[in-house]
Amino acid sequence: MDQQKICFIGAGNMTRSIISGLVHSGYPAQLIQATNPSQGKLDALKADLGILVSQDNLAAAQAADVIVLSVKPQLMQQVCEALQTVDMSQKLVITIAAGIKAKRYTDYLAQDIKLIRAMPNTPMQISVGMTGLYAPQAISTEQKAICDRLMSSGGEIVWVNEESELDQVIALSGSSPAYFFLLMESMIDAGKEMGMDEDKARTLVQQAALGAAMMAKQNPQLTLGNLRENVTSKGGTTAQALATFEAADMRGLVKKAMENCIKRAEEMAKTF
Numbered sequence: 001m002d003q004q005k006i007c008f009i010g011a012g013n014m015t016r017s018i019i020s021g022l023v024h025s026g027y028p029a030q031l032i033q034a035t036n037p038s039q040g041k042l043d044a045l046k047a048d049l050g051i052l053v054s055q056d057n058l059a060a061a062q063a064a065d066v067i068v069l070s071v072k073p074q075l076m077q078q079v080c081e082a083l084q085t086v087d088m089s090q091k092l093v094i095t096i097a098a099g100i101k102a103k104r105y106t107d108y109l110a111q112d113i114k115l116i117r118a119m120p121n122t123p124m125q126i127s128v129g130m131t132g133l134y135a136p137q138a139i140s141t142e143q144k145a146i147c148d149r150l151m152s153s154g155g156e157i158v159w160v161n162e163e164s165e166l167d168q169v170i171a172l173s174g175s176s177p178a179y180f181f182l183l184m185e186s187m188i189d190a191g192k193e194m195g196m197d198e199d200k201a202r203t204l205v206q207q208a209a210l211g212a213a214m215m216a217k218q219n220p221q222l223t224l225g226n227l228r229e230n231v232t233s234k235g236g237t238t239a240q241a242l243a244t245f246e247a248a249d250m251r252g253l254v255k256k257a258m259e260n261c262i263k264r265a266e267e268m269a270k271t272f
């Protein structure tokens, strides 16, 4: 697998996250290329990670064994249509775009392709990412291994059997780092209003979040409810905070947010 030439079309946040994981896991940087219309992100990727860069999508796609489509969903059709002259018969195409169904890519690229839809998240940048994967048709063991290698270099992967499950992956892990950041921001803001210095508040909050996530991960025999109860002394401080969240139906709010996340992915699938 580490001989495959990989080309990322679009060099934004997610491409940077994936390539960082890949390079830091030992994948040869000279086999990785990223394309982008503006030069600044390309220069930064080249300087930081030593990969090849180009503004020429067509040439980069032609030269690649694996093409990772990494532009915003609203640009995907236009970007793919410009690649229709590339013979994809021996290539693997991976798309990370939210909300575009697999079958659309056959239309956009005007040929049969071997495609995998991936739904990663930005923590891939530091090798603690989470990626959901879906292949609409049978793909070879070798192609599956290529995708596993590519995405697991930045964290964990999970294959789903139905394309609709990818929308659930978006709500659960693709978008969710942002939910946790919002909660952390809210806590830091509250800490500041109470008089805590911002840097100190951030240190306290981010370490608590990291600790909670690591405890959840390292104690699979315990439910998250168990872990929560272990913090919550009867008649103590945590109970008061949790009661405030429950009284405001935090669980219902989270569910609504996730439903709206999925609804947006479904709308995007109709639009693009």
Ligand SMILES: NC(=O)C1=CN([C@@H]2O[C@H](COP(=O)(O)OP(=O)(O)OC[C@H]3O[C@@H](n4cnc5c(N)ncnc54)[C@H](OP(=O)(O)O)[C@@H]3O)[C@@H](O)[C@H]2O)C=CC1
Pocket: 009, 010, 011, 012, 013, 014, 015, 035, 036, 037, 038, 041, 057, 070, 071, 072, 073, 075, 079, 096, 097, 098, 119, 120, 121, 122, 174, 175
């Ligand atoms: N961010 C996230 O957490 C996640 C994102 N995704 C998906 O990843 C994809 C990329 O998202 P993200 O990285 O956040 O977005 P960004 O906007 O950061 O990156 C998209 C990049 O595509 C570039 N671009 C625009 N037009 C072209 C073109 N014609 N050819 C090549 N590159 C082009 C943009 O360049 P410029 O800025 O110079 O215009 C930009 O650098 C999206 O489809 C999104 O749904 C999936 C999971 C998580």
Ligand SMILES: O=C(O)[C@@H]1CCC=N1
Pocket: 098, 170, 174, 175
């Ligand atoms: O917000 C978005 O649409 C993308 C997909 C998941 C995370 N970011």
